[in-house]
Amino acid sequence: MTVKVPLRYRIPWKKIVLYVLAIGFALYLVLPFYWIVAMSFMHEVDAISVPPHWIPSSPTLENYLGFVNPSESQALVGGRANEETPYSLRNSLIVATCTAVLNLALATFAAYSFSRLKFKGSQVLLVLYLITRMVPGIAIIIPFYLLMRSFGLLDTYLALILSYTTFALPITIWILKDFFRSVPRELEEAARVDRCGWFRTMWSVFLPVAAPGLVAAGVFAFMTAWNEFMFALFLTSTKAAKTIPVVAANFATDFNTQFTVMAAAGVLAVVPPLLLALIFQRKLVQGMAAGSVKG
Amino acid sequence: SSGDDAGGASDGTVKFEGWDYEANLVQQNLDRFRQQNSIKVDYTPITSAQYVQKVVAEFTGGGGPDALYVYDDSLAAWVEGGYLQPLDGMAGVDDVYAGIFPGNAEAMTYQGKKYGLPYYTDSNSLTYNAGILAKAGITKPPASLEELEAQALKIKNAGILEYPIGLPAQLSDTWWSWVWALVHGSNGNFFGTDQAPIMNSTDTVVKDVFAWLQQAANKSKVLDPASLQLLPVPVDNAMKAERYAYTIGARYAARDYNDPAKSKAAGMIKLALIPSLDGGVHGTVSNTRMYALAQDTDVKDNAFKLVTYLGGLDADKKPYTAKFWFMQRGLGFAYKSMAADPEVTASLKKFADPVVYAKLAEIARPRNVLTVPWYTEFEAELHKVVQQVLSNQTTPSAAVASLEQTATTLKKKFS
Amino acid sequence: MSVIEARRPWSDTAKAYALNAPAMIVIALLVAYPIVYSFWVSLQRNNLKRPRAKRFIGLENYRSLLTDDAFLSALRVSALFVLVVLGFTVVLALILALVLNERFRGRGLLLSLALLPWAMPGVVNGLMWRTIFDAKTGALNGLLSQLGLIDTYHAWLTSGTGAFFFTAMAQVWNTLPFSVIILLAGLSTIPSELYDAAKVDRAGAFQRFGQVALPWLLHPLLIVLILETMNAFRAFDTIYVLTGGGPGDATTTIALLDVQTVLTFTDFGLGSAYAWVITAITLLISIGYIGLLYRKGNFEV
Amino acid sequence: MAEVRLEGITKSFGGKTVVKDLNLTVEDREFLTLVGPSGCGKSTTLRMICGLERATGGDIYFDGKPVSWLPANKRDVAMVFQSYALYPHKTVGQNIGFALKMMRVPKATIAEQVLKAARTLDIEDLLDRKPRELSGGQRQRVALGRAIVREAGAYLLDEPLSNLDAQLRVLMRAEIKRLHVDVARTFIYVTHDQVEAMTMSDRIAVMRDGVVQQCATPEEIYERPANRFVASFMGSPPMNFVTGELQDVDGVRMFRSTATGAVGRGRNQALSQEVTLYGGEGPADGKVVLGVRPEDVSLSQTPLPGYRPGKVFVAEPLGPDVLVTVRLDGELVKARVPTPFRLGYDSTVHVGFNQDRLHLFNASDGQALQAPTREERP
């Protein structure tokens, strides 16, 4: 049996608006990036041609090959940036991952206290955390350098991990405390009754339920570490610890830089975290506590 | 000093830092040094845009290198900061200073002491594309700014190029040689010999140059407005792609412009003297890059050997590295002797007219305010003001007035 | 009255501080010293170029700011920059987060795309936009002229307002993902039954947003506001690469000026004073946000 | 809005069909109660009527107009959610007043109405609390308050009283009934409480596995259950069942228990008279199930005509009554007798069935064969 649906409802306005917005945003987000991806597969001449070639007319891997085998055609470009690119990617990955993990570990404890315990000075403490983050890096970079030097940590991962952890920590705490708050208290209680100690409760029940928040906070910490430039520049000096923004900056400022190599480096800088994000992307939108409590 | 850094003094390794120009070539050259002297060199190239900052941070933090590149711009500040030690009295230094152009020697001397051995030097020229000029029926490069504008207008009106003149005028670039070149080229200056600002009083050249710039950018529109967002590399690219007929920049760029492997304009690029307001030949600007020795180095001997290898004369009294750079990349040299070196001249002929090349070196002057402690601040302000002039946000007279004001304030502040 | 056999558990306050201890220790160890140091420096005449002139001058650096044209102009630019960037970011992020919170084909893809700009280091972001806005070969020029919207290529970054606007847009593109992710994660924690209840209560889409989603989002929004304000105030990489602060000083933000003062002019005293002014301003704004939103958004499920 | 009609409604969750071809018309102003075992699809049905769930198949009409495409906020229905779905960030007062606010009712009126509803629900001193700070029953009352405070075309109530104590439940029952009369709108009510279902409803729809088994007045459901499922589901403790077959003995139709061939034999006459089948002859194989409700089972210490002896298996006091389970001819039969009942376990007791109130069901498909008529008495 068919029902005559009024026209107003026959047109799925919601879907239309949704898709229009989605496509609009998709274009907005992807087009700029697409351009450097396309450029990274072009020869220099094509990249600066007018009008632009939107699709590489004679695609080349040359710009990337320079990273793998720096003595090849692009060897002249970017000082040592070429040869350092693969290392810097590795360094960035290690530093960012460790930062994210360390951050989550530290922030989880603190955020839990803000979301579950009523205690004196909680708001003051929260703001204090923020203050440590509000002093611009430029003001603390020299003393920080001194500190790291006295710890003997210059040009090591640890220096970067520690500094990024302190950068990201206050915000991570803020992010997590909100998500923790929306985990129904009863879940924790149920876990306690099921004989879980605090850690077990956190691990088996609380954190899985708060997963979207953890992922958001983790991605935040990761990206903070991945993107930071100034501290990386000052605290590292060799390919043992240089991160990708530092190397990418070489391309930016080097006298011989070509757009296309720069683009290739940019693409490389973006791809790893993007892959990582893809992995966690589903967690981010999973509903949190659906169906768990009544009330 | 590298005193408490790993490695450090124990095995005599020299910690050496430089901006990242051709780091691989540098490394090649250093390897040769190591083979010859069995001194280990720990070389760190640093992004050039952040070179000064990073070195300052390192010295401040006590972890600076033993030997390093120094811009003539930074020399005074770094000596004042206590980073560098004078080379006076060290082996062969006086020979070096005797063998180089006086301008370069001056640029490496601060308060009577010698601080550097030359890495390279270069002076600015008007670089033009003879092919484009020819197309517009122009046979001779301009001698005066007026002429330059007229020629450019001709090219523009011929529909060959919309903006025949391009200059790197992006703020994040720290060294706007072309402004100085234009001022020196018309025999003007910003400062008097006592380093007091004169651009708004006794010297009218600056104002007139600004006026010309404003006119070229906004009236006749021969100067590309996009210059404001151009760094040197894109300007180079544009020259190579024949999108500009004129630019003002270091001589050595011509080698690249004339390299058929890299440039459409190869063979067409020529050097000319800087056009002046009155059409006469007055000068241009030069800059000097040097190697220096850190104040606190623990491996002074080794470090000095390195600096000598790089910037000084070898056992045969030949500037090995300076020649290496010229042959490899066409970098300008401070050594008078090299001008006569047949290998050098042969190589030079491939990309520039040796006469013009030599004339530029001869008339080039370094900036006369490099030794004031507030030079960097002034240079930064200069860029801003020139941008405002180019983008028509201010008038030439207001611009020079504000520039002079800034200079006066800075001077007072630092007195 | 009773024999207490089990260990008396810690009070909430003790527990809370114990839980905060690791974070506090790390922060104290690593940033307390630099922060105090930088404040101390801000009270000095301290220019690395002139180590011998170094001395304590109290609030002199701060006082000099009042007549410092460069500073005042940078402050104006920064304020405007924060306003524009924050406005665009928050509005776009909210819409995008709401879109992503719906179920539709391609949501995963869009979400991944939404993360993309985040993965781009500021330097690279600046480079990318530089090639796009380029006056000669830029993709924006190419696109617009191919679409027939412009006749000749424009030098987008050469007028004051143009440079400001395009720089802000480049910044927005780069910082959008953070806001989107935080808001999206916030949205995804809203139990769907609350929307159900609101629908039954006759709330239309906008009201559901205003009455259910927004109150729930106040705290995530608070983070977004605080962090984006902070970021916009410190925006450096992108602007530096894109315009270097020009033309003139049209895009010279306080952060740019500060970096220049500290690293190029090596005036640590003044630079630290700038930094502390930035700190104070962002802190005041943040406290304003907190005062506005914290309590309203403070509820337990 | 008034009449709610479901036509061939089907709902599947990823392959699993939870509501099957549901046809149901709720008349204007009717009070219809949905009952059925846990998980049979009651809430899902309500959610579809409400517009929160799109039916996989079929259509829904409000007053003859199809509404399948209408979003919930345009359907003009009020609903009490089984899971309450209170807004955690709003106070009790704001929760209750939210729908009114959405209808742009003036603030003062909202406050007044909310207060009135809160009084009715006895939660007026909780108005400023957040849901988090309420007990289970208080939350449920807030959820109820959200529905009763507003005017709507139809009211859907999903177990709105399940967490309330008996006293309050009686009060609330009355309030809901009163609301029904006052607003004169359609009510669809889900409950597990037989008393509620029986006392409040105009009609009851009994569901099982997504299929409506019977939809009729409470009396009809109770006294003429359409099938064995309805008979056993409605009534607590449930009906006793004895399997057996119909036999024509001397031209009289008689029931013979499979277990013993016994039940009914003691009063052959009576039983044989009663067996007048609906729709003809009864099952071809003659296999039937006899049903009798516990309250229609009488116990006697002494033998009575038509009573059969059994043994007390267990006795459970229910307050006014005692539920006695008796082992009778190998089957367990429950009887509900007035308190006090003092016979010990395993003592002999005589069991009699109220012959007027026996139910017969087809053994194979459980369909009712016979509806008992009830003796009229004051």
Next chain:
Amino acid sequence: MAEVRLEGITKSFGGKTVVKDLNLTVEDREFLTLVGPSGCGKSTTLRMICGLERATGGDIYFDGKPVSWLPANKRDVAMVFQSYALYPHKTVGQNIGFALKMMRVPKATIAEQVLKAARTLDIEDLLDRKPRELSGGQRQRVALGRAIVREAGAYLLDEPLSNLDAQLRVLMRAEIKRLHVDVARTFIYVTHDQVEAMTMSDRIAVMRDGVVQQCATPEEIYERPANRFVASFMGSPPMNFVTGELQDVDGVRMFRSTATGAVGRGRNQALSQEVTLYGGEGPADGKVVLGVRPEDVSLSQTPLPGYRPGKVFVAEPLGPDVLVTVRLDGELVKARVPTPFRLGYDSTVHVGFNQDRLHLFNASDGQALQAPTREERP
């Protein structure tokens, strides 16, 4: 672990005291049911026993050992939460098996136990679902499953059956009872269902506003309520109350209704015999309340000795019974009589009270004055 003792337990939420000086001992292996109006503090009490809420004052002892400071995970209790509190990210099976997993029970054993529990609860085909895909009753059963699957020193069940249908509830009731016998541990049970309370409990504690009113066996609670609140709370429909006073007439203590001076007069003798007061003389002012349960009120169409005429006010069918409200001397009296009841509204009916089962309460504080003794009969 076995005996649970609460000593002077008090609980306040920000100034509001919700449990007041609670003293209660739950014996080893006892099945104690907590009942009381919504919001009276039942859940809070359970949560304190469980260790989820810290008492503001007083102490809790398990087997004589103070546990006030012991966290919930060390108290060895199982609990069914009123709000279920299912782990949303775990399947039904994982939810049920979680506690076992925490006790490092081998996987195979867990699977087996979970399956067994799921069978008992009739949710075995839902084991792989997530809580959000369950109906309300199914969720509740999962919550119940989590408790019954494990061994614990004490089982705390907060309205575990409220969202189940009557049939299932009967089954689950039996299962819980069986579990209680099997594990032989202490059970503390919260319910609003009188039948549950009456049938399952060893003792019932009736709470009101955070104070225990009476804690006794079901019979005692029902037949000798300690005060008017208990009397009215336990029993549905609730007891009828008539206010009046005691008078000594000719040396015989008699009750006189305030409204009419009438009730009881018809059978002076009987009443006067019954009035044997606990603890002496009764209230000084003689003001009392007479209580009689609806099932102890009989109706007759014809006048009978000791019956008084009234008018039918309303009659509500309850299935097996009919609840008839009669207007009697200006007061409304409810009577519960067997179905069918066919008298129309406002017809005259004669009302008699079962003289053996009258209750007297002090009018001022509601304390019981007299406990009726029940005639013993089979």
